Amino acid sequence: MLNTSYSAxxxxxxxxxxxxxxxxxxxSLRRVYEAIERIAFDELGLDIYPVQIExxxxxxxxxxxxxxxxxxxxxxxxxGKRFAYHETLYRKGLQGLAYEIVINSNPVICxxxxxxxxxxxxxxxxxxxxxHNHFFKNNYLFRQWTDADGILDYLxxxxxxxxxxxxxxxxxxxxxxxxxxxxxxxxxxxxYAHRSRPNLAEETRRAEERRIHAETTxxxxxxxxxxxxxxxxxxxxxxxxxxxxxxxxxxxxxxxxYFIEKRAPRLEDWQRELIRIVRNISQYFYPQKQLQLMNEGxxxxxxxxxxxxxxxxxxxxxxxxxxxxxxxxxxxxxPGFDDPRFSGFNPYALGFAMMSDIRRICExxxxxxxxxxxxxxxxxxxxxxxxxxxxxxxxxxxxLQYLTPRVIRDFxxxxxxxxxxxxxxxxxxIHDELGYRRIRSAxxxxxxxxxxxxxxxxxxxxxxxxxxxxxxxxxxxxxxLDEKTCRSVLRYTAYLWGYSVxxxxxxxxxxxxxxxxxxxxx
Amino acid sequence: MNIVDRRANPKGKxxxxxxxxLGRARAEVKSAVQEALRKRKVADVEHxxxxxxxxxxxxxxxxxxxxxxxxxxxxxxxxxxxVRGDEIPRPTGGEGQGGREGSPxxxxxxxxxxxxxxxxxxxMFFEDLELPDLVKKTLKDTTAVDLQRAGYTVTGSPSNLxxxxxxxxxxxxxxxxxxxxxxxxxxxxxxxxxxxxNDDEAESERIxxxxxxxxxxxxxxxxxxxxxxxxxxxxxxxxPNTEAVMFCLMDVSGSMTEAMKDLAKRFFxxxxxxxxxxxxxxxxVFVRHTSTAEEVDEETFFYSRETGGTVVSTALEKMLxxxxxxxxxxxxxxxxxxxxxxxxxxxxxxxxxxxxxGEVLPLCQYFAYVEVGDNMGGSLTxxxxxSDLWRAYNEVAPAHPxxxxxxxxxxxxxxxxxxxxxxxxGVRA
Numbered sequence: 001m002l003n004t005s006y007s008a009x010x011x012x013x014x015x016x017x018x019x020x021x022x023x024x025x026x027x028s029l030r031r032v033y034e035a036i037e038r039i040a041f042d043e044l045g046l047d048i049y050p051v052q053i054e055x056x057x058x059x060x061x062x063x064x065x066x067x068x069x070x071x072x073x074x075x076x077x078x079x080g081k082r083f084a085y086h087e088t089l090y091r092k093g094l095q096g097l098a099y100e101i102v103i104n105s106n107p108v109i110c111x112x113x114x115x116x117x118x119x120x121x122x123x124x125x126x127x128x129x130x131x132h133n134h135f136f137k138n139n140y141l142f143r144q145w146t147d148a149d150g151i152l153d154y155l156x157x158x159x160x161x162x163x164x165x166x167x168x169x170x171x172x173x174x175x176x177x178x179x180x181x182x183x184x185x186x187x188x189x190x191x192y193a194h195r196s197r198p199n200l201a202e203e204t205r206r207a208e209e210r211r212i213h214a215e216t217t218x219x220x221x222x223x224x225x226x227x228x229x230x231x232x233x234x235x236x237x238x239x240x241x242x243x244x245x246x247x248x249x250x251x252x253x254x255x256x257x258y259f260i261e262k263r264a265p266r267l268e269d270w271q272r273e274l275i276r277i278v279r280n281i282s283q284y285f286y287p288q289k290q291l292q293l294m295n296e297g298x299x300x301x302x303x304x305x306x307x308x309x310x311x312x313x314x315x316x317x318x319x320x321x322x323x324x325x326x327x328x329x330x331x332x333x334x335p336g337f338d339d340p341r342f343s344g345f346n347p348y349a350l351g352f353a354m355m356s357d358i359r360r361i362c363e364x365x366x367x368x369x370x371x372x373x374x375x376x377x378x379x380x381x382x383x384x385x386x387x388x389x390x391x392x393x394x395x396x397x398x399x400l401q402y403l404t405p406r407v408i409r410d411f412x413x414x415x416x417x418x419x420x421x422x423x424x425x426x427x428x429x430i431h432d433e434l435g436y437r438r439i440r441s442a443x444x445x446x447x448x449x450x451x452x453x454x455x456x457x458x459x460x461x462x463x464x465x466x467x468x469x470x471x472x473x474x475x476x477x478x479x480x481l482d483e484k485t486c487r488s489v490l491r492y493t494a495y496l497w498g499y500s501v502x503x504x505x506x507x508x509x510x511x512x513x514x515x516x517x518x519x520x521x522x
Numbered sequence: 523m524n525i526v527d528r529r530a531n532p533k534g535k536x537x538x539x540x541x542x543x544l545g546r547a548r549a550e551v552k553s554a555v556q557e558a559l560r561k562r563k564v565a566d567v568e569h570x571x572x573x574x575x576x577x578x579x580x581x582x583x584x585x586x587x588x589x590x591x592x593x594x595x596x597x598x599x600x601x602x603x604x605v606r607g608d609e610i611p612r613p614t615g616g617e618g619q620g621g622r623e624g625s626p627x628x629x630x631x632x633x634x635x636x637x638x639x640x641x642x643x644x645x646m647f648f649e650d651l652e653l654p655d656l657v658k659k660t661l662k663d664t665t666a667v668d669l670q671r672a673g674y675t676v677t678g679s680p681s682n683l684x685x686x687x688x689x690x691x692x693x694x695x696x697x698x699x700x701x702x703x704x705x706x707x708x709x710x711x712x713x714x715x716x717x718x719x720n721d722d723e724a725e726s727e728r729i730x731x732x733x734x735x736x737x738x739x740x741x742x743x744x745x746x747x748x749x750x751x752x753x754x755x756x757x758x759x760x761x762p763n764t765e766a767v768m769f770c771l772m773d774v775s776g777s778m779t780e781a782m783k784d785l786a787k788r789f790f791x792x793x794x795x796x797x798x799x800x801x802x803x804x805x806x807v808f809v810r811h812t813s814t815a816e817e818v819d820e821e822t823f824f825y826s827r828e829t830g831g832t833v834v835s836t837a838l839e840k841m842l843x844x845x846x847x848x849x850x851x852x853x854x855x856x857x858x859x860x861x862x863x864x865x866x867x868x869x870x871x872x873x874x875x876x877x878x879x880g881e882v883l884p885l886c887q888y889f890a891y892v893e894v895g896d897n898m899g900g901s902l903t904x905x906x907x908x909s910d911l912w913r914a915y916n917e918v919a920p921a922h923p924x925x926x927x928x929x930x931x932x933x934x935x936x937x938x939x940x941x942x943x944x945x946x947x948g949v950r951a
Contacts, residue, residue, distance in 0.1 A: 026525055033523050052524045060528065063535045078582055080543030083536045084636035091637070107524070114529055129523075171542070179582075186584050336600020345599070414601040416610065419593045427608040430601055443597040454585045473585075478592030481585055488583040 017317045018310075022117040029053065032122050033129070039309050040130045044302065044383050048133040049148065050107035053125075061113055062086055064101050068285075071103060072155045074162035074277070076178050102128040104136040104288075106148040119320040123327065126306040131299030138391045139294070141287035144193060151284060158277045165270050177271050180492035181257060181278035187456055188257030188279040189286040245463060252457040256471070256493070257282070259458045265467060266498030275496070290449050293395040297351015301386070304328060304352065334411065353411070357404045358385055368405055400444040405436045415442045420478070454481055456503075467499040474508040480515065481505065490519035497521060544642065547580050551638070555646045648796055669756040678753025692750040701743040702736040710736060766855040766887075767805040768797055769841045772823065773862035775812045775832040778894075785894040786861035787824055788936050793859060794820070796944065805854075807844055811837035813867070817844060834866045834911060835873045838882055851885060858882065858889040864909025871914040879918045883925055890943050891915055891927045 018035055019028040033051075040046040056064070066083030067073035099120055103109040110128045112121055136142050147154075166174045181188070246252075253259045260267075261275040288295070307328075311321045334349035335341040358376070361369045362385055365377035376385050389398060408431045415429040415438055429435030429442070445451055460470040471493070473481055486503065494501040499521035505514045544551060604610070638646070674687055710733045717726035770790050774783065790808075797804045808823035809815055812830030815837040837860070845856055866874065883889055893912055908916070912927070919925055928939045 029525060030523070050523070052526060054526045054528045056528045056531075059533060060531065060535070066536050066539065075538050075542060077539065077542035077546040077580070080536060080539035080541070081580055083540060084543060088636045111528075175542070175546075183583055334599055336602075337598035338600060338602075342598075342600075411599040412601040413597055413599055414604055416596045416598065417593065418596055418612075420591050424609040424611050425596075427604045427606055427610065428595075430604060430606055432606075435606065439597055442595045445595060446597055454587055456585060475592070477594065479587050479589075479594060480591040482588040485583040486585060488581070489585050492583075 016314070017320075018315050019118045019122075019320075020317055022119070024116070024118040024121050028118055029121060029125075032118075033125055035310060035315055036122075036126050036130060036306055039306050040126075040134075040302070043309065044305060045387060046130055046134040046302070047137060048108070048130060049105075049137050051129045051133065052107045052109050053129065054109060054111050055114055056111050057114055058090075061098070061101070061111065062090065064111060065098075069101050069103070070155060071109060071152070072159055074159045074178075075166075076162075076182075077175065078182065100124040100128045102132045103151075104132075104142065104146055104148055105151045108133045108136060108148075117323065119316070119323045120327065122310070122316065122320070123303055123307060123324055126303035127299045130306065131302030132295060134302070135291075135295050135298040135390055138387070139287070139291060139394075140392055141291060141394055145287045146284060154280065158281070161273065161277065165274065169270065174274065176495065177274045178278065180496045181275045183489045183492040184256050184260075184496075185278055185282040186453055188255060188275075188282045190255055190258070190283065191286075191450070246460070249461060251461070252459045252472075254455075254457045255279075256456065256458060260493075260496050263461070264497050267496065271496075287394075290394045290396070290447075293345075293347040293351045293447065294390065294393065294398050295351075296347040297355050298386075298390050300328075300332065300348050300352040301355040304356075336412070350407075350411070353407050354398070354402055354404070355386060355389075357407050358382065358389065358402060360406075361404065372405065373402075395447040396444050396449075399447055400440060403440045403443060405431075408436055408439055413439050413443065415439050451476070455508075459504075469493070469497045469499065469501045471501065471503045473503060473505045475505050475514060476508050478507075486517055487519070490517055494519040494521045543580070544638075548646075550580075552646055555638075555643060644795065644799055648799060667758045667760055670759050672755045672757040674752040675755040676752065678755065682753040682756075684752050684754050687752040688746065688750050691752065692746045695747060695750060696743065696745070699743050700739075701745075702740050707733070707736055707740065765803050765805075765853060766857060767807060767845075767849045768793070769807050769809060769845070769856070769858045770794075770823070771809045771811065771815075771837045771841060771858065771860040771862075773812075773832060773834065773837075773865075774810045774828040775865070776829040777832055777865040778863050782863050782894045785930055785933060785936065786892070788933060789861055789892055789894075789930065789940065790859070791824065792936065792940050796940075805849070807841075809837050809840050809844070811840070815840035832862075832865050832867055833870050834862060835870050835877055838874060838877045842877070842881055842885070845885060855887045856885055858886050859892065860890070861892045861894060862911060863895060864893045864911045866910045866914075871910045874911065875914045875918055878915070878925075879921065883918070883922045886924065888924045889922075889926070891925070892939065892943075893927070893929045895929065895931050 018031045033053075040048070062083060064071065065086045066079045068079075068082075073079060099113060099116055101111045103111075108129065110124070110133075112124050116124065136146075136148065142148075162174060162178075249263060250259075257275055257279040261272045261279065264272075267275075307316070307321070307324050310316045316324075332346070332349040332352050334346045359382040361373055361377050362379050362382035365373075370377045379385065389402060393401060412431055414427055414431065415435070416425045417428045418425050429438040431439070455474040455476070457472055457474070458469065459472045462468045462470075481503075490501055490503055501519045501521070503517040505516070506512070507514055674684060710729060714726055714729045714733060717729055770793065772786050772790065778786070794806060797806060806820070808818050808820060810818055810823055810828065811832075811834070812828060813833045813836065814830075817840065818826075841858065845851075849856060878889075891911075893909065895909075912929075915925075915927055919927060926943055928943060930936055930939050
């Protein structure tokens with residue numbers, strides 16, 4: 001198809017730019033890819049999945065948007081809604097399209113738009129095909145939770161399965177299940193890897209070990225010690241039965257969709273499979289939600305580094321460099337809180353700033369840095385430190401570890417406490433000596449998914465009575481659920497469960513029940 | 523690294539999602555469409571429409587925190603003046619600066635705005651309308667025949683030969699009977715030459731025998747056998763003859779004010795779009811009249827100006843004349859729609875009644891009369907004084923169930939009246 005003699009030509013004339021002019025073609029894409037590859041492997045030490053670059057049109061980009069960035073997806077009206085929404089914004093000119101979308105699969109699929117100029121394609125390759133790619137392959141959360149080899153196959157299975165169900169049971173029936181499952185999708189993830197269940201041989205071996213331990217440490221004296229009244233005797237039979245049942249059901253369970261899929265009394269097999277599909281896809285996105293800042297930061301840092309190195313070597317022209325800097329600076333723009341454009345932190349901006357600052361500390365530390373980061377200050381190996389951070393942290397822990405005073409000052413961060421019982425907000429900390437650590441931990445909490453999302457668990461099922469499912473929302477700092485959406489979600493839950501569902505808002509600190517919601521099953 | 527060009531992939535991957543979404547929001551979209559139609563000119567109807575629908579039916583609720591309860595901590599950038607301990611008044615307008623994260627599904631907005639394509643728009647609008655009794659008459663004489671694909675057959679004309687199916691069967695047969703491939707034979711020949719070149723007698727003997735066997739085999743087993751051949755089969759299905767003609771009669775005399783003409787035109791324009799959209803084989807005949815009637819083309823009918831007296835019967839006569847000349851009732855379904863302000867020249871009304879009752883209605887499948895007036899639909903006085911033509915037609919109406927009369931006084935009523943006249947199952951006056 002495409003020949004590879006370009007790389008040899010490029011090497012011969014390293015002082016020549018890889019491309020000139022705005023138009024791209026396959027030859028220059030390949031030349032640029034190879035030039036970036038050398039920098040990424042030899043100088044930054046990146047480690048990536050193989051790459052597949054797919055050229056698409058803007059309409060296809062909108063398509064990809066609507067199916068949450070995945071290349072294939074089952075059909076559901078909500079994706080149509082998202083498409084209509086983005087299309088309107090795009091047509092009105094309120095929103096530009098992303099230059100690229102990258103899929104965490106093996107090989108990594110990197111969509112690039114045909115409208116991009118060659119400079120933009122270079123940026124996109126550096127950003128997505130190398131930055132994101134390295135992060136996908138190395139971060140511990142992705143390694144633990146995401147099956148990069150299998151995701152595309154699974155999506156195509158899901159799409160076909162949903163289509164088959166629609167054919168057999170009707171669009172409406174399928175839509176009802178998917179709607180309901182979508183309402184619970186944030187609560188359809190396992191937050192902790194389950195301990196693998198030991199097999200029988202393993203169990204026997206451990207029982208044997210315990211017995212030997214008991215034998216070797218046997219002391220007859222213990223027999224003479226008077227026994228305490230046994231706790232278990234205090235429980236009457238009913239309570240015991242209840243406890244046994246909870247244990248068998250695996251309660252409490254925070255993966256609501258898992259529980260419903262396995263235990264809902266009235267679902268049919270295909271409905272359970274649909275729930276499982278929603279759950280699995282939700283699980284696929286679970287790491288991404290915790291890694292937004294780092295993922296974008298890593299990609300942005302990589303593309304900035306790579307573009308600069310290409311420029312230093314005369315591989316891209318001054319014009320391209322200016323074009324790149326223009327779009328780079330708009331990507332890392334962070335409006336202040338009082339700016340009408342403000343809508344939270346820009347993950348590109350904060351991530352890039354933090355990673356650039358890590359590099360500075362490694363290379364040119366100040367006294368302050370030596371106080372805060374004695375282990376990396378002046379170590380001279382910024383990419384080693386960064387690679388370690390990219391591999392072993394998530395947003396929350398990364399901020400807690402690496403948010404430097406310098407970044408806090410540059411962004412002019414401040415910490416506001418919002419107590420709904422008081423008439424005004426209070427500034428708790430600003431960018432000063434006393435504030436750095438408080439801001440750092442407060443911002444880290446802000447990125448903690450377990451605090452951002454309500455903590456909801458299945459706590460009880462009345463299997464012997466009316467089969468009512470009881471959920472509990474553990475309330476921290478008095479933050480309750482939004483009433484309106486809570487009621488609609490409960491209705492969906494009751495539809496899946498088939499019987500009535502109750503939700504208790506329980507204050508985690510005191511175990512007081514603050515509020516009760518109920519939804520009737522049909 | 524691989525580069526794949528996906529630009530040529532089929533478009534509209536999310537089309538079915540869009541249809542599902544529209545179906546989901548049908549009720550809301552529909553009322554938005556009607557609302558939009560009320561506000562716009564008929565000439566614009568043909569374009570797509572931007573509709574804003576309330577998010578009710580299309581929310582995707584998930585559990586989330588209510589930001590106005592409890593204690594929350596917030597870290598935001600861009601501090602300019604605050605120092606530790608400052609009190610900031612709680613921002614009004616509900617959410618507060620940090621609460622602008624919005625609901626996670628991107629919803630939250632009060633109305634959801636997007637653009638319907640022209641087709642979607644018109645589909646919505648004409649969804650439950652139907653030209654009444656279209657097929658009743660013509661089912662009797664079904665002359666046209668459609669060809670419909672009906673699988674494959676082993677006999678047929680060469681033009682219907684299905685090459686893919688034939689080649690598939692031939693390949694299956696060749697594989698199952700182990701017909702040697704050309705490349706296999708070539709390979710054997712090469713081996714043979716090689717063996718001969720090496721003077722390996724035994725080997726070349728063996729290969730020669732093998733080669734001969736394979737060659738025989740490939741002769742016995744043909745590449746394409748008659749039993750592989752398949753033809754496309756077609757069934758002949760009778761097609762009900764649904765040829766129809768619509769007569770649009772409009773009064774353009776001086777008594778019709780511009781507003782009235784506009785109303786009548788709007789009605790016909792809508793009718794025209796409806797017909798051309800729903801039925802591919804509908805002829806439309808435009809007849810306008812003052813004291814005389816003439817057949818005109820679409821453009822003239824809608825856009826030219828005319829003044830003069832009013833003799834309604836001339837239009838009915840013209841219609842009969844055209845119908846008799848060009849549209850015989852045994853081949854055509856005839857429909858009529860008439861718009862007028864109800865004024866007529868003295869004694870002509872009785873003639874209209876006899877024409878309509880005696881000749882036009884027996885000919886027609888359906889006839890609708892729309893009377894336009896200045897805001898008459900709204901005012902009681904307007905309604906209480908029936909026009910000459912209205913009174914005259916009222917005599918005819920009871921005897922003919924396929925005759926309908928309606929009044930329109932205001933552009934906003936056009937659509938309701940139109941809907942009433944052509945609703946499926948038909949509301950009759």
